[in-house]
Amino acid sequence: DTEVTQTPKHLVMGMTNKKSLKCEQHMGHRAMYWYKQKAKKPPELMFVYSYEKLSINESVPSRFSPECPNSSLLNLHLHALQPEDSALYLCASSQTDRKETQYFGPGTRLLVL
Amino acid sequence: GENVEQHPSTLSVQEGDSAVIKCTYSDSASNYFPWYKQELGKGPQLIIDIRSNVGEKKDQRIAVTLNKTAKHFSLHITETQPEDSAVYFCAASMYGGSQGNLIFGKGTKLSVKP
Numbered sequence: 521d522t523e524v525t526q527t528p529k530h531l532v533m534g535m536t537n538k539k540s541l542k543c544e545q546h547m548g549h550r551a552m553y554w555y556k557q558k559a560k561k562p563p564e565l566m567f568v569y570s571y572e573k574l575s576i577n578e579s580v581p582s583r584f585s586p587e588c589p590n591s592s593l594l595n596l597h598l599h600a601l602q603p604e605d606s607a608l609y610l611c612a613s614s615q616t617d618r619k620e621t622q623y624f625g626p627g628t629r630l631l632v633l
Numbered sequence: 634g635e636n637v638e639q640h641p642s643t644l645s646v647q648e649g650d651s652a653v654i655k656c657t658y659s660d661s662a663s664n665y666f667p668w669y670k671q672e673l674g675k676g677p678q679l680i681i682d683i684r685s686n687v688g689e690k691k692d693q694r695i696a697v698t699l700n701k702t703a704k705h706f707s708l709h710i711t712e713t714q715p716e717d718s719a720v721y722f723c724a725a726s727m728y729g730g731s732q733g734n735l736i737f738g739k740g741t742k743l744s745v746k747p
Contacts, residue, residue: 562737
């Protein structure tokens with residue numbers, strides 16, 4: 521089973537709202553990733569967690585706050601977003617952060633009004 | 634850093650024809666090259682991958698070839714079907730390095746006409 525699940529599938533929020541995206545995998549992977557994907561573009565790496573510790577932050581604005589409560593879960597907390605943050609947010613996981621095969625979830629389509 | 638170029642950006646073929654998508658990479662240290670298929674409204678799905686110690690890999694109608702000297706790799710889809718229509722992304726990374734980050738190409742939108 522190579523399934524990564526994400527909730528919610530769709531999210532609409534105002535610029536003053538606080539919301540969270542959730543990601544879960546049960547493959548025993550110890551590396552998890554958040555990507556942002558704009559229309560007709562490839563995924564852009566945002567954060568990497570390795571063994572539940574943040575190992576990479578690709579200069580993402582502080583209005584995006586990641587959290588890894590345990591090895592199976594990954595959250596992305598959103599606060600005071602801008603309309604340009606509207607995008608598909610993808611979660612991925614791999615066996616470790618030195619193992620190449622990344623498996624992606626279906627994504628959360630976010631619209632910021 | 635690594636840079637991946639992907640061509641063409643769009644590709645239209647008739648059902649049953651073959652489709653070829655090409656990618657070049659810049660960092661000779663890259664040693665892992667996956668291909669992802671992304672259907673509308675879905676996340677990228679790994680369809681095939683190749684490591685630098687192999688020149689070619691096949692999985693039914695899909696094959697990937699790698700030329701390390703020229704630093705390019707290609708996806709070949711034979712006997713295309715309408716359900717092959719999607720956006721395809723190539724990527725490169727350096728397995729075993731400090732981080733196994735994927736560097737993606739810009740994608741190819743494949744349309745298979747019945």
